Amino acid sequence: MRRVLIGTITFLLGSIATSMAYSQELGPVNGNAEAGAQLYYDHGCHGCHGYSGYGRQDLNNTGSPWLMNVEVFRAFLRARANEAPILPSTSMPNYPQNSLSDEMVNDIYAYIRSLPDNRPETEDIPTLLNILEAAGQREFKK
Amino acid sequence: MNKNNTKDSDRSLPKTDRRKFLKGAATSAAALAISPTAKAQDPSAYNASYTAPSYQQMQRDAGMVTPPEPDTRMVVRPGSDLMVQALKEMGIEFVTSNPGSSFEGIQESIANYGDPPNHLPEFITALHEESSVDMANGYAKSEGRPMVAMLHGTLGIQHASMSIFQAYHTGTPMLLLVGRDVGFIQAHTADDMAAMCRSFTKWDAQPTSLEECIDTLHEAYRQAVTPPTGPVMVVIDIELQKEEAQGFQLPPFRPAVIEGIDAATAKNIAQRLLNANNPRLETGPFRTPEGVESAVQLAELVGASTSTTAVAASMSFPQRHPMCGPGADTNYDFILGLEAASPDITLKRPIVNSLTAERDKMSIGFGSLRENYVPNPPGAEPTPMEEDQRANQGTLLTIDAQASIPIIISELSRLITPEQQRVINERKARHATANREAFLSALADAVEEKKRGWDLSPVSTARLYAELWPLIMNEDWCLASPTNFSGGHHRQLWEHNKPYSFLGTQGAGGMGYGLGASVGAALAARSRGRFVVNVQCDGDLNYAPGALWTAAHHELPMLAVMHNNRAWHQEYMFVQYLAGVRGRGTERGHIGCVLRDPFIDYSKMAESYGVASEGPIEDPTLLAAALNRGVESVKAGKPYLIDVITQPR
Ligand SMILES: Cc1ncc(C[n+]2csc(CCOP(=O)(O)OP(=O)(O)O)c2C)c(N)n1
Ligand SMILES: [Mg+2]
Numbered sequence: 001m002r003r004v005l006i007g008t009i010t011f012l013l014g015s016i017a018t019s020m021a022y023s024q025e026l027g028p029v030n031g032n033a034e035a036g037a038q039l040y041y042d043h044g045c046h047g048c049h050g051y052s053g054y055g056r057q058d059l060n061n062t063g064s065p066w067l068m069n070v071e072v073f074r075a076f077l078r079a080r081a082n083e084a085p086i087l088p089s090t091s092m093p094n095y096p097q098n099s100l101s102d103e104m105v106n107d108i109y110a111y112i113r114s115l116p117d118n119r120p121e122t123e124d125i126p127t128l129l130n131i132l133e134a135a136g137q138r139e140f141k142k
Numbered sequence: 143m144n145k146n147n148t149k150d151s152d153r154s155l156p157k158t159d160r161r162k163f164l165k166g167a168a169t170s171a172a173a174l175a176i177s178p179t180a181k182a183q184d185p186s187a188y189n190a191s192y193t194a195p196s197y198q199q200m201q202r203d204a205g206m207v208t209p210p211e212p213d214t215r216m217v218v219r220p221g222s223d224l225m226v227q228a229l230k231e232m233g234i235e236f237v238t239s240n241p242g243s244s245f246e247g248i249q250e251s252i253a254n255y256g257d258p259p260n261h262l263p264e265f266i267t268a269l270h271e272e273s274s275v276d277m278a279n280g281y282a283k284s285e286g287r288p289m290v291a292m293l294h295g296t297l298g299i300q301h302a303s304m305s306i307f308q309a310y311h312t313g314t315p316m317l318l319l320v321g322r323d324v325g326f327i328q329a330h331t332a333d334d335m336a337a338m339c340r341s342f343t344k345w346d347a348q349p350t351s352l353e354e355c356i357d358t359l360h361e362a363y364r365q366a367v368t369p370p371t372g373p374v375m376v377v378i379d380i381e382l383q384k385e386e387a388q389g390f391q392l393p394p395f396r397p398a399v400i401e402g403i404d405a406a407t408a409k410n411i412a413q414r415l416l417n418a419n420n421p422r423l424e425t426g427p428f429r430t431p432e433g434v435e436s437a438v439q440l441a442e443l444v445g446a447s448t449s450t451t452a453v454a455a456s457m458s459f460p461q462r463h464p465m466c467g468p469g470a471d472t473n474y475d476f477i478l479g480l481e482a483a484s485p486d487i488t489l490k491r492p493i494v495n496s497l498t499a500e501r502d503k504m505s506i507g508f509g510s511l512r513e514n515y516v517p518n519p520p521g522a523e524p525t526p527m528e529e530d531q532r533a534n535q536g537t538l539l540t541i542d543a544q545a546s547i548p549i550i551i552s553e554l555s556r557l558i559t560p561e562q563q564r565v566i567n568e569r570k571a572r573h574a575t576a577n578r579e580a581f582l583s584a585l586a587d588a589v590e591e592k593k594r595g596w597d598l599s600p601v602s603t604a605r606l607y608a609e610l611w612p613l614i615m616n617e618d619w620c621l622a623s624p625t626n627f628s629g630g631h632h633r634q635l636w637e638h639n640k641p642y643s644f645l646g647t648q649g650a651g652g653m654g655y656g657l658g659a660s661v662g663a664a665l666a667a668r669s670r671g672r673f674v675v676n677v678q679c680d681g682d683l684n685y686a687p688g689a690l691w692t693a694a695h696h697e698l699p700m701l702a703v704m705h706n707n708r709a710w711h712q713e714y715m716f717v718q719y720l721a722g723v724r725g726r727g728t729e730r731g732h733i734g735c736v737l738r739d740p741f742i743d744y745s746k747m748a749e750s751y752g753v754a755s756e757g758p759i760e761d762p763t764l765l766a767a768a769l770n771r772g773v774e775s776v777k778a779g780k781p782y783l784i785d786v787i788t789q790p791r
Contacts, residue, residue, distance in 0.1 A: 043728045044718040047711070047790055054595030054602060056791040091715075093722020100728070118595045125596060127766070128589045130612045131635060135585050138615075140462045140639065142438070 027069025029110045031103070036111025039104050044093070053115040060115050070109045077105060221352045222247035222383035223255045224392055228359045229263050230256065231395045234290055234317070236281065236665050238266035238274045238692075242294020244321025244330060247383025249292075263290065266665060266696055269688025271298045275305030275373075276658025277665065277689070278316040279649070280622050283456045284642035284663040286430030288315040288366045295321055295330035299338050305658070308649035309373045310342040313493050315366035316373045317359075318343070323380040336375045341502045344372035344494055348379075352390060355382050364398035369491035369542050371429060402545030403489065405553070411487060412553035414476045415444045416562055420569070422474035423448040423465075426481030426543075427455040429491070431641040433544030434459060437480060440547050441465040443554055445566035447474075447573045449482065452638035453630075455646040460639040465570070467577030479536075480543040486536045489543040588634035600787040601762045603705060607631035609766045610675065610703065613773045618672040622663035623656040624648050627712060628677045628705035629791065642666075653710075654685025657702070661689045664698035664781070673699035673776040678783070680737055680744065681710040687747060693781040694752030701776045702783040703769065704744055706758065707790045709736040714790075748783035757785025 040046060046055070053059035059067065066076040077095035100108070122128050225248055229237070237252055239245070252265045268274040274291040281289045293299050299306075299320060309316055324331050332338075336346035345365040349355040355378060362374045403411075415421045423446045425437055437459055441448045447469025450459035459466055479488035558566075592604035608631065620640070621632060624647040638644050645663060648655040660676035667674050683704070693700050709732075718731030741758075748755035754775055756768055768784050775782035 044714070044731050047715045047718055047731075050595060050598070050602075050789045050791070051600065052595065052598050054598060055789055058594060060594075091719060093719045093728060094725060095722060095728060096725045098725065098727065099722065118597055119593055120596055122589060122593060125593060127608055127612060128593060131608065132582075132586060132589060134612065134615055135582060135637070138462065138637070140460065140464060142460075 026067075026113070027071070029113050030070065031106030031108070031110035033107070033110040033114040036107035036109070036114075039100070039108050040111050043095070043100060043108075045108065048092070052118065053112060054118060059112050061117055061119065067109075067112065070106055073109050074102065074105045217384065217386045219387045220247060220251065220383065221355070221385045221387050222251040224352065224356060224387050224390065225359065225378070225383065226251040226255050226263070227392055228356050228395065229290065231392075232360070232363045233287070234263045236266050236277075237263045237290040237292055237319075238268045238277045238662075238665075239292035240268045240271055240274065240294065240298070242292075242298055242321055242330075243326060244295045244323040244380055245292050245319065245378065245383065246321075247380060248319065248321070248378070251383075266692065268692055270686040271301035272305045272654060273658040273661070273686045273689040273692065275302045275309060275316070275318070276655050276686075277662030277692070279305065279309045279312070279314050279655070280645060280659030280662030280664075281666050282309075282314045282316055282662075283312070283645040283659070284620050284622065284666045286428075286433075286457055286641065288317050288363065289662075289665075290317045290319055292319045292321070295323065296332050296335060296338070297330055299335060303339050303342075304652050305655065306339050306373050307342045308652050308655060310344070310494055310649075312646075312649035313371045314373065314649070315371040317362050317366060318373055318375040320375060320377045321380060321383075322348070322377050326380075335377050339375070341498075342373075343375045343501070344370065344497060346375040346377070348377040349382065350379075352382050352385060352387060356392060360393075360395050363395075367429070368398045368400055369429070370494045370496055372494045400542050400545045402547075402549050403539060403541055405549060407539070408546065408549040409553045409557075411478060411550050412557055414486075415446065415478065415550075415554065416557055418474075418476035420469070420471050420474050420476075421446040422469070422477040423459075424477055424479045424482040424484050425449055425459045426451050426479075426490075428457045428481060428544045429542070430457065430544070433457060433547070434641045436544060436547035436551070438463060438465075440480075440551055440554075442570070443551060443558075443566075445570040445573065446478075447577065450638075451482070452643060453633040454644070456644065457641045458638070458643075461643075462581060462637050462639055464574035464577060467573070467580045470569075470572035470576040477536075480547065484536055488536060488538045489541055489546050490538065491542040491544075492540050584634070592631055592635060595789065597762060598789065599760045599762060600707075600789055601760070601765060602789050603629035603791065604631045604635075605762055605765065606677070606703060606705065606786060606788060607635055609762075610769050611636050613766075613769055614675065617773070617777070618670075619643075620663050620667055620672055620674050621645065621677070622660040622674045622700075623676040623678060623682075625677055627679050627791075628788070642672075653679075653682050656682040657689045658686060660700050660702065661693050661698060664693060664700040665696070667699050668697070668779070673701060673773075676700055676702045678702040678704045680704060680706040680708060680742070683744065684737075684742070687751070690748055690751035690753050690781070690783070697779050698781055699776040699779050700781045701769075701772045702748075702753075702781070703772065704757070704783070704785045705788050706744060706785055707788050708738050708741060709790065711735070711790045744783065744785040748785075753781045753783050755783040755785065757783075758787050759784065760787045 048056045049059045065072065067073055077100065078097070239249070241249060249265065252263060253260055266277065268277065271293055278289050278291045291302065293302050306318065320335055322331055322335055336343065336348065340346060345362065347358045347362065349358040358376050362376050366372065366374045421444055423437070423441055425448055428434055428437065434457055442465065446465065447467060448459055448465045450461055450466050452458035452461040477484040477486045479490070481490055592608055594604070595602040596605055606628070620642045621644045625632060626647060632644065642663070645659065656676060656678055660674050664674040714732055714735035717735055718728060721728050721731045745755040745757045756771070759765055759768055765786065772782040772784050
C-alpha cells in the first residue's frame with residue numbers, strides 16, 4: 001500500500017514538474033461541464049470553493065498546478081484516497097474511485113474550467129472606489 | 143414619562159386597541175362554540191374524569207358571588223424594593239429575564255418601585271434564558287459594565303448555562319440573580335443551586351437575610367468587575383424578596399478598587415519609555431472605555447507606535463488613531479505590553495482561569511482556557527511551557543494595565559523634559575504619516591482581494607461587508623455578532639475606532655450567541671444614539687430566535703443582515719471531509735448539516751416576531767438598496783432583518 005502511495009506521489013510531483021516546466025498551457029477539456037456542475041454540487045466541492053469557484057479557497061484564476069490538466073487533477077483527487085491526507089497537506093477531502101469515477105472527474109474538471117472570471121476592474125465597482133476614497137479622506141476623531 | 147415603563151401592562155393599551163383585543167377574544171370564543179371538532183368529541187371522555195364541583199363553584203353557579211375582601215397591604219416596604227434600589231445605586235441599566243415565580247418579588251419591584259418605575263433598571267423580556275445571558279454578554283462587551291440576567295431556579299440556570307460558560311471564557315462581567323423558592327415546586331429548587339455552574343462562574347453566594355442580601359449584591363458587582371472579571375451568581379430566596387424591610391437602612395455602595403502598579407515600577411517604566419529612541423506599545427483589550435482612553439493618552443504622550451486588537455475584541459485601541467500601526471520604524475528599543483505580551487515589560491490582568499483550580503468542581507479542565515494559562519503563584523516552579531512564555535514576555539507583571547496607565551502617565555508628566563517633548567513631537571508626526579500609509583495600502587490590497595466573485599449570485603460574503611460599510615461609516619455603529627463564519631471581511635475593509643466597534647467571537651464557540659449578544663448590544667445602543675449591526679448566520683439564529691421579539695418589543699436598533707448559506711456549513715465541511723477520508727462516497731456529507739427541504743423563510747420569521755424585514759435576496763445588485771432601508775430603519779430606532787442568500791464561505 002505504502003509503495004503504491006509513494007508511486008502516486010512521485011507521479012504527481014512528476015506531472016506537476018512536467019506541466020510547469022514544459023508549458024504554462026492548460027490541458028484539453030473532454031468532460032461535460034453541465035454534468036460537472038451537478039457533480040460539483042452533489043459531492044460538496046462548493047463547500048469550500050463556492051458555488052462558482054470563489055470561496056474560502058478559489059478555483060478560478062489561481063494558476064494552481066493541480067488544475068493544469070485533467071490527469072494532474074485526477075491524480076490529486078486520488079492521491080490520498082483511503083489514507084489520512086499526506087500530500088499535499090490540505091483540508092480537502094479525498095475522492096477515491098468509488099466516490100468519483102474517472103468520467104465524473106472529467107466532468108467536474110470541465111465545469112471548473114468553464115467557470116468565468118469574476119473579478120471586475122476595481123474602477124468599475126463604485127462601492128469599492130468609495131471605500132478607498134473615504135478612507136483616504138478620513139481623519140481620526142476621538 | 144418613558145413610554146416603555148408601562149408597556150407590559152394592558153393599562154397602556156389605547157382604548158381602541160383594548161376594544162379590538164376584546165372583540166378578538168369574543169370572536170374566537172364564538173368560533174369555538176360552533177367548531178365541528180368540538181361537536182365531534184366523544185361524550186364518554188368527560189365521564190371518565192368527572193369530579194364533583196367545589197363549594198365555591200356551586201356558590202358561583204348559584205349566583206352567590208361576593209366581591210373579595212379589600213386586601214390589606216401587609217408588606218409596606220418589601221425586601222425586593224431594597225434589592226432594586228441597590229441595583230439602581232450600582233447603575234444597573236437592565237435586568238433581562240424570562241418570568242419565573244421564584245423571583246416574582248424582584249420582578250414586581252422592578253415594575254412598580256421607583257419614580258419612574260421600570261427604569262434603571264428596566265425589565266427586558268427574554269424568551270429564553272440563554273438569550274438573557276447572551277444579552278448581558280453583548281451589553282457588557284460593548285459598555286465594559288455589567289447588567290443583570292435573572293434566572294428561575296434550577297430550570298433557568300440550566301437553560302442559561304451554555305451562555306454563562308461562554309461569558310466565563312470571555313471574562314465578561316455580569317450579575318446572574320437566581321430566584322429560589324423552597325416552598326413551591328421542589329424540582330425548581332436545590333440546596334446549593336449555584337453549584338450547577340460553579341465551575342464557570344467567578345463567584346457566588348446565597349444570602350440568608352435581607353441585610354446580607356444587599357451586601358452580597360454589592361460584593362457581587364465588585365467581584366464581577368474586578369480582574370479576573372467574569373459572571374457572578376447570587377441566589378435569592380423568595381422569602382427575602384417578600385419580607386417587610388421595616389426601617390432597614392440601605393448601606394451605600396462602595397465601588398471596587400482595582401489596583402495598579404506601584405509608583406516605583408511606574409517610574410521605571412516611564413523612564414524607559416522616555417529614554418527609548420523608538421518606544422512601542424503592544425495593547426490588548428482593556429476592561430472599559432476609560433482604559434482605551436488612558437492608552438491613547440499614553441501613546442500620544444510618549445509618541446509610541448501602538449498595536450491594536452480592535453478587529454478581534456471590544457475595548458481595544460482605536461484602529462485609525464495616528465499612533466496605531468507599525469509606525470515609521472519597526473526597530474523598537476523598548477516595548478511595553480498593556481494586556482498584550484511584550485519581550486520587555488508586560489502588564490496583564492489576571493483572567494478567570496487563575497480561579498479554575500479553586501472553582502472547577504467538575505474538573506472540566508477548560509480546554510483552550512487552560513492552555514494559554516501562565517499561573518503565577520508565589521514561589522511555584524514554572525513548567526517549561528511557562529518558562530518559555532515568560533521568556534517571550536520579558537517581565538510579566540500580573541496586574542491590571544488599565545489601572546496602571548494613569549500611574550505611569552503621572553510619572554511621565556513629572557519626568558518629561560522640553561527637549562524630550564520636541565523629539566516626541568517629531569516622532570509622532572513620522573508615525574502618523576507611516577501608519578496612515580500602512581492602513582491605506584493594506585486597504586487597497588484588501589479591495590483587490592475582496593472583489594473576487596463580486597457579481598456572483600448567491601452573494602459573496604465579501605460583498606455583503608463591502609456594501610454595508612459605506613452606509614454606516616459615518617454613523618455610530620457597533621458590530622456585535624461574531625463574524626468568523628461570514629468571512630470577517632470587516633477586519634480588512636472597515637475601521638474600528640470605538641471601544642465597542644467590534645465585540646469579537648462567542649467566547650467558547652457556542653452557536654446561538656450571535657442574536658442574543660446583538661440584542662444586548664442594542665440595549666446599550668438604544669439610548670446612546672448608536673445602532674448595532676449583526677451579521678447573522680442562519681444556523682446561529684435558529685437556537686433562540688425569540689430574541690427577535692425582544693428587539694421588536696423594546697424597540698432596539700439592531701440591523702440583522704443574514705449570512706444565510708442554508709446550512710450549518712462549518713459542520714458540513716467537517717463531515718464531507720471525513721466521508722472523503724473514509725472513502726465511502728462523498729454524496730451524503732450534507733445529511734444533518736443543511737437547512738434545506740424546506741428552506742426557512744427568515745423574513746417571515748422576523749415579521750412574525752414583529753421585526754420589519756425583507757428578503758431572501760440572491761441578486762447582489764439588490765443588496766445595497768436593501769441595506770440602506772435597513773440602516774434607515776435602525777436609525778429610526780426600529781430593528782430590521784435582511785435575509786441574504788450567500789456563498790457558503
Ligand atoms: C451550541 C452548539 N451546537 C453545535 C455546535 C457545532 N457547530 C459549530 S459551527 C456550527 C454551524 C454553524 O452554522 P451557522 O451559524 O449557520 O454558520 P455557517 O457555518 O453555516 O456559516 C455548528 C452547528 C456549536 N459550536 N455550538
Ligand atoms: Mg449557515
